[in-house]
Amino acid sequence: MALPMIREIFAQVFKRPATNPFPARFLPPSVTEFLKKVGAGEATINPPVATPPNFRGKIVYDRDGCIGCNLCIRVCPAHAIEFIPETKRIRIYVAQCIFCSQCNDICPKGVLTMSPEFLLATEDRFAESQIVE
Amino acid sequence: MSEGTPTKKAPYVVPIGPIHPALKEPVQFLFDMEGEVVKKADFAPGQAHRGIEWMGMRRNPIQIIHMTDRICGICGVTHSFAFARAIEQIVDIEVPAHAEYIRVIIAEFERIQSHLLWAGVAAHELGFDTLFYLAWRVREEAMDVIEYITGNRVNYGLIQVGGVRRDITPEQHPTIQKCLDGYRDLLGKMLNLFLKDTTIAIRCKDCGLLSFEEARNLCTVGPTARASGVPKDVRVDYPYSAYGDLDISPILPTAYGGDINGDVYDRIVVRLLEVAQSVEIIETCLKEMPEGPILWEPKLPKLLSACKKAQGEAVGRHEAPRGECLHYVAMDGHEAPAMWKVKASSYSNLHSWIPMLEGEQLADVPIIVASIDPCLSCTDRVAVIRGAKRDLMTKEDLHQLSVEKTRRIQGC
Ligand code: SF4
Ligand code: SF4
Numbered sequence: 001m002a003l004p005m006i007r008e009i010f011a012q013v014f015k016r017p018a019t020n021p022f023p024a025r026f027l028p029p030s031v032t033e034f035l036k037k038v039g040a041g042e043a044t045i046n047p048p049v050a051t052p053p054n055f056r057g058k059i060v061y062d063r064d065g066c067i068g069c070n071l072c073i074r075v076c077p078a079h080a081i082e083f084i085p086e087t088k089r090i091r092i093y094v095a096q097c098i099f100c101s102q103c104n105d106i107c108p109k110g111v112l113t114m115s116p117e118f119l120l121a122t123e124d125r126f127a128e129s130q131i132v133e
Numbered sequence: 134m135s136e137g138t139p140t141k142k143a144p145y146v147v148p149i150g151p152i153h154p155a156l157k158e159p160v161q162f163l164f165d166m167e168g169e170v171v172k173k174a175d176f177a178p179g180q181a182h183r184g185i186e187w188m189g190m191r192r193n194p195i196q197i198i199h200m201t202d203r204i205c206g207i208c209g210v211t212h213s214f215a216f217a218r219a220i221e222q223i224v225d226i227e228v229p230a231h232a233e234y235i236r237v238i239i240a241e242f243e244r245i246q247s248h249l250l251w252a253g254v255a256a257h258e259l260g261f262d263t264l265f266y267l268a269w270r271v272r273e274e275a276m277d278v279i280e281y282i283t284g285n286r287v288n289y290g291l292i293q294v295g296g297v298r299r300d301i302t303p304e305q306h307p308t309i310q311k312c313l314d315g316y317r318d319l320l321g322k323m324l325n326l327f328l329k330d331t332t333i334a335i336r337c338k339d340c341g342l343l344s345f346e347e348a349r350n351l352c353t354v355g356p357t358a359r360a361s362g363v364p365k366d367v368r369v370d371y372p373y374s375a376y377g378d379l380d381i382s383p384i385l386p387t388a389y390g391g392d393i394n395g396d397v398y399d400r401i402v403v404r405l406l407e408v409a410q411s412v413e414i415i416e417t418c419l420k421e422m423p424e425g426p427i428l429w430e431p432k433l434p435k436l437l438s439a440c441k442k443a444q445g446e447a448v449g450r451h452e453a454p455r456g457e458c459l460h461y462v463a464m465d466g467h468e469a470p471a472m473w474k475v476k477a478s479s480y481s482n483l484h485s486w487i488p489m490l491e492g493e494q495l496a497d498v499p500i501i502v503a504s505i506d507p508c509l510s511c512t513d514r515v516a517v518i519r520g521a522k523r524d525l526m527t528k529e530d531l532h533q534l535s536v537e538k539t540r541r542i543q544g545c
Contacts, residue, residue, distance in 0.1 A: 002331045005263055008322075018270045052277075054284035054299065071434060077196035100199040100290045105298065106433040 020049050048119075056099045056114040061132045063089050065111035072103035072112060084133075091133040095125035144172050147495065151180040155499045157254065158509040162502075166495065174490040178483060181509050186473050193468045194220045194294050194440045195433065201460075202288045204475060205508055207247050209279075210239050211453035212460070212475065213292035218373065219449030219462040220294050221429075224439050230375070231425035232296035234418045237375040238309075239282065239291055240451070241411040241418075245316065246275040247454035248356075248404040248411075251506045252327065255401065258499040259336050264326060271319055278312045281305065294436060295429030306419055316412050320405070327401055328389070337398035341489040341501035344395055351488075354481045355456020356403045357505045359383055361395035367452035379417060384410055397504045404506075441468050453478045455506050479508045 023045045028034035037043040051057065068088035073081045080096035081103065104112045122129060150161040159180035165173035185204055189197045194216075201212035214236060221228060228236075253268035276286050283289035283299055291297050301309070327333060343353070348361035358365055366383040368376040384406045386392075386399040393399065430436040446463035456478035463472040482505045489501050 002329050004325050004329050005261075005267075008267065008326065009263055012267075018273065052280045052284065055280075056284050056290070074193070074437070075195045075433065077192060077199040098199060098203070098288070099285070100202075100288070101284075102195060102199060102290075 021046055022048050051116040051118065055116050055118075056101045058094055058115050058117040058120055059092050059097060059099075059103075059132055060113045060115045061090070061092060062111040063133065065109045066090065067109055069108060071106045071108065075102045075106050077102065089133065091131060093125070094120060094130045094132060149498065151177075155258075156502065158507065160507070160509050162498070164490075164495070164498070169494045169496070171490050171493055171495065171498070174487050176483070176486060178509060186475060189473045190469055190471070193437060194470070195437060197470070197473070198292060198294060199288075199290060201475075202290060202292075205477070206287070207250060207508065208243055208453055208455075208458075209287055209289040210236070210243050210291060211451055211458050212477075214240060214374075215449040215451040215458050215460040216462065216473075217292050217294050217449065218451065219447045219460045220440065220464075222447035222449065223445045223462065223464050224294070224443040226295045226429045226439075228296055228374075228429060229425045229427060230423045231300075232427045233375040234422040235297045235299075235301050235427065236292065237379075238301065238415050238418050239279065239289065239297075241414045242275050242279050242282075244411045244454045245408050246272050246279065247506075248408050249275065251404060251454075251503075252323070252401070254503055255397075255500065256327075256333075258503045259333060261330075261332065264330075267326070268323075271316075271323075274312050274315055278309055281308055293428060294440065296427045298427075300427050301419075301422070309415070309419060313412050313416055316408065320409050320412075323408075324389075324405055327405060328398075333401075334398065336497075336500065337396060337401060339394065339396050340497055341397045341493060341504050342395050343485050343489050345393070347488045348395065348485065351484045352481050353456070353485045353505075354478050355453070355506075356400055356407065357456065357482045357485060359385055360393075360399040360403045362386070362393040367450050367457045371450065373450070375418060378421070379414060381410065381414065397500055400504045437468075440464070442466065446472075455479055455508060456481060477508060479505070483507060 023031070023038070024034055024043075025046045034043060038045050066089055068083070068090070070083055072090065073083055077100060078096050078098045080093050080098070082091045082093070084091055099114065101114050104110075104114060120129065124130070144165040144167050147164045147166050148161065149164070150156055151159045161177040161180065163175045163177075164171045185200055189200055192200070198213050198217060201216045202209055204212045220226075249268050249272035253265045253272065256262070256264035256268060279289060280286045282301060282305065283291045291299055343357070343361045345362045348358050348363045353361070353363070354365065362385055364383040364385060366381075367373075368379075369381055369383055384403055386394070386402045388406050389402045391399075391402070430439065443464050444466050446461070449460045449462070451458050458478050459476040461472065461474040461476075462470050465471040485505060486502065489504070490498060493501060
């Protein structure tokens with residue numbers, strides 16, 4: 001019986017796990033309670049794996065530089081951008097955005113960028129954190 | 134018991150799916166069983182249809198490119214590559230050589246991660262979870278490099294019509310090279326762990342057989358075809374992109390020394406050796422990558438208007454990790470294509486399940502089903518739902534519908 005895996009298993013016993021335990025080093029009884037504590041400053045989070053350079057996270061919009069040219073809306077595959085005629089500016093719904101950064105590429109003024117922020121989940125898709133304008 | 138009396142004896146019908154823990158993706162199987170043996174097998178795909186083509190026909194090519202990234206959960210570049218090639222033929226775009234090399238590099242990294250993912254799944258289906266964890270751990274190296282080059286792990290967003298959106302700079306070469314060296318060292322170990330293991334050999338040899346003739350007649354593609362000895366590979370047969378500059382040949386199970394049996398074991402052999410081939414390809418591409426721009430037209434509004442003006446139809450093909458992937462696009466002078474059709478590689482391979490499964494034991498079903506590396510979210514393109522009823526339409530049904538519509542239009 002050939003079992004070449006045996007050696008590998010023994011070697012693994014002495015190695016550190018490849019998985020980064022997140023958000024806590026040891027599983028808390030309730031993750032929601034744990035995150036509440038983190039919010040209150042009573043506990044610390046075990047940081048996530050660092051994002052790579054060029055990572056495409058939550059979109060950032062500098063409204064002062066925008067000229068309201070609408071080009072970003074033309075290329076957005078997810079229809080996540082809305083034009084506001086009164087102010088001639090745009091509004092981005094992060095919950096709908098697919099993080100392709102195509103709008104960043106086409107913007108003639110370079111006022112759209114992708115930040116490394118990625119912990120974006122909420123229960124309300126229209127929450128303040130989910131709308132960029 | 135006389136003829137016609139309902140019998141409580143075999144064959145029994147065992148349904149598996151559409152959703153079942155043993156299946157990684159939704160598909161329904163029906164097996165006529167006699168004891169443990171599958172006498173007759175049938176399957177019904179079409180459980181994961183999402184209407185992506187419909188969405189695409191209401192969007193411009195630059196938007197569609199990002200949707201193609203999301204057709205498959207594993208292949209982040211395959212579909213965008215094939216789609217971009219179709220558009221480039223219609224609009225008559227010449228992709229800069231530098232960009233072609235970057236496309237090939239990322240496509241081969243994709244093959245590495247996809248084959249290792251498959252190897253892990255195969256080990257898991259056999260109940261060999263230690264090997265599953267090992268395969269998925271080493272797969273992360275490729276995922277990390279993909280993330281390093283493109284910015285994200287799964288939806289790379291790398292391909293643009295007429296080139297790529299991100300460059301591979303000389304500063305990035307050492308990191309990529311380190312990953313490749315890692316895989317080169319690892320390959321001997323992986324071959325040893327998978328192919329020398331007695332349990333894997335017992336479970337996979339002579340299991341799920343697909344003969345050369347069956348593989349050819351059913352038009353199977355990719356590693357499934359090659360494991361049965363059909364030497365086909367789009368990269369070699371119809372060289373495109375930078376593949377024309379490379380010296381590659383399709384990998385057959387004989388490359389590992391043995392005969393061609395067309396069993397599950399051979400499919401493992403082919404995929405593992407293809408990982409080694411991809412490492413070689415990436416290395417050559419890194420060395421020989423010519424300098425130049427990465428896009429045919431960096432000004433996207435110009436690209437959009439060029440696409441809008443174009444008329445014609447084309448087929449874009451790419452050898453995905455699972456075999457040939459094909460996109461048909463027709464443009465008629467509008468923003469959005471008049472027609473867009475996706476044929477994923479698994480679509481060609483699903484039919485080979487029937488000859489593979491018949492005559493095998495029920496316990497072999499999971500590994501045989503997994504052995505063609507099916508990807509159903511890519512494949513499912515048509516589902517018919519009327520009210521609460523859901524059914525499949527035959528050619529006759531469609532013909533009848535068409536006749537009825539003609540009558541209706543004529544008003545008679
Ligand atoms: S990143 Fe993509 S999906 Fe998100 S707003 Fe920009 S174009 Fe739309
Ligand atoms: S493309 Fe840039 S400048 Fe134009 S509307 Fe969008 S954000 Fe504003």
